[in-house]
Amino acid sequence: MMQVSGEAVYCDDMPFIDGELFLVLVTSPRAHARIISLDPTEALSMQGVCDVITAKDVPGENEFSYYEWPDRLMAGDEVLCVGYIVCAVVADTPEHAKKAAKKVKIIYEDIEPVILTIEDAIKHNSFFEPEKGLNYGDVDEAFKTADNILKGEIHIGGQEHFYMETQSIRVIPRTENQEIEIYAATQDPTYMQSLVAKALGIPSNRVSCHVKRIGGAFGGKIVKTAYIAAIAAVAAKKIKHPVRCILERGEDMLITGGRHPxxxxxxxxxxxxxxxxxxxxxxxxxxxxxxxxxxxxxxxxxxxxxxxxxxxxxxxxxxxxxxxxxxxxxxxxxxxxxxxxxxxxxxxxxxxxxxxxxxxxxxxxxxxxxxxxxxxxxxxxxxxxxxxxxxxxxxxxxxxxxxxxxxxxxxxxxxxxxxxxxxxxxxxxSAAFQNQAAALVHIYCDGSVLVSHGGTEMGQGIHTKITQIASRELGIPISYIHICETSTTSVPNTISTAATVGTDVNGMAVKNACEKLLKRLEPISSKNPAGSWENWVSEAFFQRISLSATGYFRGYETYMDWEKxxxxxxxxxxxxxxxxxxxxxxxxxxxxxxxxxxxxxxxxxxxxxxxxxxxxxxxxxxxxxxxxxxxxxxxxxxxxxxxxxxxxxxxxxxxxxxxxxxxxxxxxxxxxxxxxxxxxxxxxxxxxxxxxxxxxxxxxxxxxRGLSSTFTLNSPATPERIRMACGDKFTDMVTALHLALDLKFYCITVIDKPSLMREVAGQKQGLMLCSDLLLKKKKKKKTLEITAGSLSFRTLFI
The missing domain is CATH 3.30.365.10 (Aldehyde oxidase/xanthine dehydrogenase, molybdopterin binding domain)
Known part of the structure; x- marks a missing residue:
């Protein structure tokens, strides 16, 4: 009900704290380049600007690995893509921070090659190792027995997560013992806690991460969210003020990546x-x-x-x-x-x-x-x-x-x-350690129950299902049960809420905690079976029986041996x-x-x-x-x-x-x-x-139209691709134009029947086309043979 009424509070809805500052990321406009110099002088002189945070300000680790692949919070001397985080500007308002971010002067020197597509990577042999493979049966022998062989390929485009709530972080530095408090929209509060601790050079027990709810995630609020939190934490610790970082939609799409093409x-x-x-x-x-x-x-x-x-x-x-x-x-x-x-x-x-x-x-x-x-x-x-x-x-x-x-x-x-x-x-x-989960269940003296678990609520209803599980196990109405938030201070060492196992594993952990509590209450309830839940809880308290229990689920025994x-x-x-x-x-x-x-x-x-x-x-x-x-x-x-x-x-x-x-x-x-x-x-x-x-x-x-029903339709099937797959004289013209554009020449076509021709202009190329044009994709030197109906002619490229 809070969701649909608009009362649900998300990270950026949280009230501002006195002295809270705003962080804006400065990203690379180059795909692959060295950083020759970075000059923040003009940005620092602008109204409201407190500081510009660079890799040199990171007191702990700027380089780290997720799984085994190295990465950086902020660029050192090299950027690897457009949108690569170079530094960050901190100011008193988001507007001041944005204006100042544009004034950070960075000089780049391009590095070749720039590889953008899968085809480029194949050409340059640019891959992450190791290659993964699976071989079942005898494929080569089986091909010999087949009636037919089919060969082909298909491209599948990427996808933007496009969650409703963009990347959102609030970091509050405490005055004692280097403590840092984080409020974030993350699927993995433990990973965020760990990364922030490494970046600050402090133990994880000084960092607490809180997740009330997330406005959608779909896998996109694990890794990059933790990077942004770590940068914000570096700023908060250096300036000694709370820092908020909320990405705008364009920034979010530019920086965070998405589904793999x-x-x-x-x-x-x-x-x-x-x-x-x-x-x-x-x-x-x-x-x-x-x-x-x-x-x-x-x-x-x-x-x-x-x-x-x-x-x-x-x-x-x-x-x-x-x-x-x-x-x-x-x-x-x-x-x-x-x-x-x-x-x-x-x-x-x-x-x-x-x-x-x-x-x-x-x-x-x-x-x-x-x-x-x-x-x-x-x-x-x-x-x-x-x-x-x-x-x-x-x-x-x-x-x-x-x-x-x-x-x-x-x-x-x-x-x-x-x-x-x-x-x-x-x-x-597939890795067994990622299937474990823990939970904490408190029963209060009035009979109400507070449940904490390691899963994050991001619109998928995990809290609803966990509440149902606790209700069923304890035998009490759902109205008695409350889930406040997901927090590393309540449940440590959580796994990311992903891989469809959120309810599976966290539900088992909550069930385990509830079973422990029921076992403690069993002597009281068996003596007074007609008593109410509240009576049993009250009596347990007076008998000095613990009304708090941790639950744990070891998880599934999954593994994969790639060698075998x-x-x-x-x-x-x-x-x-x-x-x-x-x-x-x-x-x-x-x-x-x-x-x-x-x-x-x-x-x-x-x-x-x-x-x-x-x-x-x-x-x-x-x-x-x-x-x-x-x-x-x-x-x-x-x-x-x-x-x-x-x-x-x-x-x-x-x-x-x-x-x-x-x-x-x-x-x-x-x-x-x-x-x-x-x-x-x-x-x-x-x-x-x-x-x-x-x-x-x-x-x-x-x-x-007499065309083959076997054809390639790459994904996504946009209107342009659907229209081209229909196959008619108009799509033939477009195909011809694309071929001409790919040749990257100016061209002049000479023909004795101009009434048959129609002109289609490219940005830098011109090509005269007949309405029923068919191209023979056979290029000889600088000419292209073209057939239009019964007419044949040659196009000279100049």
Whole structure:
């Protein structure tokens, strides 16, 4: 209720303290350069400015590692991307700090090469080591037995976290014992505590980190949030004043990175009936300028490349590209949405090559019953089949598919498409130590209960579910229970709230604490079974029985041995299926989401309303990833899509007109609390059902125009890409222009029938084009042979 009424207090809503200052980050405008000099003199002379904080002001460590990859709080003598933090200005108001930040004079010397794309990184052999790979069966021999071989590649763009609350930090220095108090929007208060302590050169026990609630995070408030907190803490300690740092949206998008763009290359052997016999898949991700979380994310992608399908012979390798972009980070799905789309693309193309319905090929190759994955972990996939069949029935898939065929016959410019996509999403941190959790439960003399745990509330409803767990264990109403905040002073050594296990592990820790308290109360309640909860608590206090208990959950026994190519990196899987129908305007490339039906296996749900909300939200975010959200960079590495005006997140009009979400009935999961399942991340990939429905609609229009139904549609499927995939004389003209622009020459075309020509001008190039132009991509010296109908002519480049 506090959320929807606007009463909920976020970090920047907290009242200002006397003497509180504001910090603004100064970032690099260069993608790769040495810092020749940094002169803050003019900035320091400006109104309200207190100080300019640089790497030299860090009393402890400026260089550190997340996992094993080195990084810096602030640049020393080199910047590695546009948006790299160089220094910070502290002033009495945000306006004064912003003005002064522009006056810090920094002289750079560019360093070559500047690597921005995956293709650039491959060309320059720029990778983070080690490469991760998995080899199951005998791929090379299996290719020899296949009826057909398919080769291809697909690009998947990145995604901005675009949480509603931008990065937000408040640091309050205490006068005694070097104590630092932090209020932050972070998914990992313990990591923030540790990093701040290292930067200040003090023990972690002097740093307390508090998280009331977070306005969305999606994986983007772990690493970079801690960096900003550490810089703010350095400033607060040096100036001896509280410091607040709240990033504006453009700054946030520039500095923080997002989901990794991927390039997938695949070679697939298949039989004429659509059965897959072998697949060799290469995954390349754009990690940015630091490895940070990228290699671990790639590990997950390699492990999950099988998705929902049995491939008897599978080889997969993953490489993380080192580029001059901000370090990309974890994002809801943690590598799964990229690798899963790549697999679904080649499944879809096999269906097209075999002239079979896509759902038939998916069904033919889908896992059934108890299976062994390529990394030799056993899963029972019965619920995968149940979700698939239930979704097919609830969506009336076959009937609507026939209706769509009839609709498309009568509509040359508007086409509809439908797709049914399965889901097998494995859950848990692959490193066992990250699955542990702790909790603290206090019972007060009036019977009220205060619960503290290591998870952070970021809109996913973890506090709601934890309250329900405590209520169930203690046998008291929810109204008796309160969760104040997440704090390192209450529960130490927490793990980040991520990997879909937040409720799983923290719920078990709370359950453990409640069981201890009930055991202490049992002698009193057994003597007075008719007594009230309040009576028992009061009596326990007078009998000097402790009414406070810590709870602990050791976590799941997960591991992965990459040398052997086997392990148990996950605890269980979430299963699901989605059916989406779209309508594509072939003249504009626009599409409408008509209907989506989702069936999701959530186990025995602790809170079905919360779970349905998570599935809906994840699905819509998946629509954004695969259809609308496109990050664009300048040739110099500057982010061009740096705000909602240039970056299109899904809006209310992108939500399917009819949206049905059902939870699979009679599902049990003995691996998690109360037989439930974590649901936060899994549903995002189901947004790809819209992507493949668009491809289905495009296949229809391409067949009408005599074009192949096997074609590449890179993600996101923006209107521009959809329009170009339609394939007609107008898109041929654009293709011709792009080729001419790529040649980077001025050109003059000479032809004896100018009435057939139309002129299309580029920024620096001009090309005369016929309306039915077809290009032969064969360049000889400085001429290009062009065929327009029965006319042939040559273009001379000057």
């Amino acid at each position: 991927y390039l997938g290359k695949y070679k697939v052997g298949y039989m004429n009936d659509g059965r897959i016999v072998a697949a060799d898949v290469g995954l390349y991700s754009n990690g940015g300028c630091s490895g940070t979380e990228s290699v671990v994310i790639m590990e997950m992608s390699v492990l999950q490349t099988d998705v929902s399908y049995y491939t008897p012979n599978l080889k997969c390798y993953g490489k993380v590209c080192k580029t001059n972009l901000p370090s990309n980070l974890s994002f809801r799905g943690f590598g799964f949405p990229q690798c899963a789309l790549i697999t679904e693309v080649w499944i879809d193309e096999v269906a097209s090559k075999c002239n079979l319905p896509a759902h038939q090929v998916r069904e033919l190759n889908m896992y059934r019953k108890v299976i062994t994955t390529p990394y030799k972990q056993v899963f029972d996939t019965t619920n995968l089949t149940r979700c698939w069949e239930s979704c097919m029935e609830r969506s009336a898939y076959h009937t609507r598919r026939e209706d769509i065929k009839q609709f498309n016959i009568g509509n040359p410019w508007i086409k509809r498409g439908i797709a049914l996509i399965p889901l097998k999403f494995p859950v848990a941190f 190519g086997e392990g148990r990196p996950f605890e269980y899987s979430v299963y699901g299926a989605a059916c989406s129908e779209v309508e594509v305007d072939c003249l504009t490339g626009d599409h409408k989401n008509i209907r989506t039906d989702i069936v999701m296996d959530t186990g025995c749900s602790i809170n079905p309303a919360v779970d349905v909300g998570q599935v809906e939200g994840a699905f819509v975010q998946g629509i954004g990833l695969y259809t609308t959200e496109e990050l664009k960079y300048s040739p110099g590495g500057s982010l061009l899509a740096n705000g909602p005006g240039e970056y299109k997140i899904p809006s209310v009009s992108d939500i399917p007109r009819e949206f049905n979400v059902s939870l699979l009935s009679s599902s049990q999961n003995p691996n998690a609390i109360y037989s439930s399942k974590g649901i936060g991340e899994a549903g995002l990939f189901l947004g790809s059902a819209v992507f493949f429905a668009i491809k289905d609609a495009l296949s229809s229009v391409r067949k009408e």
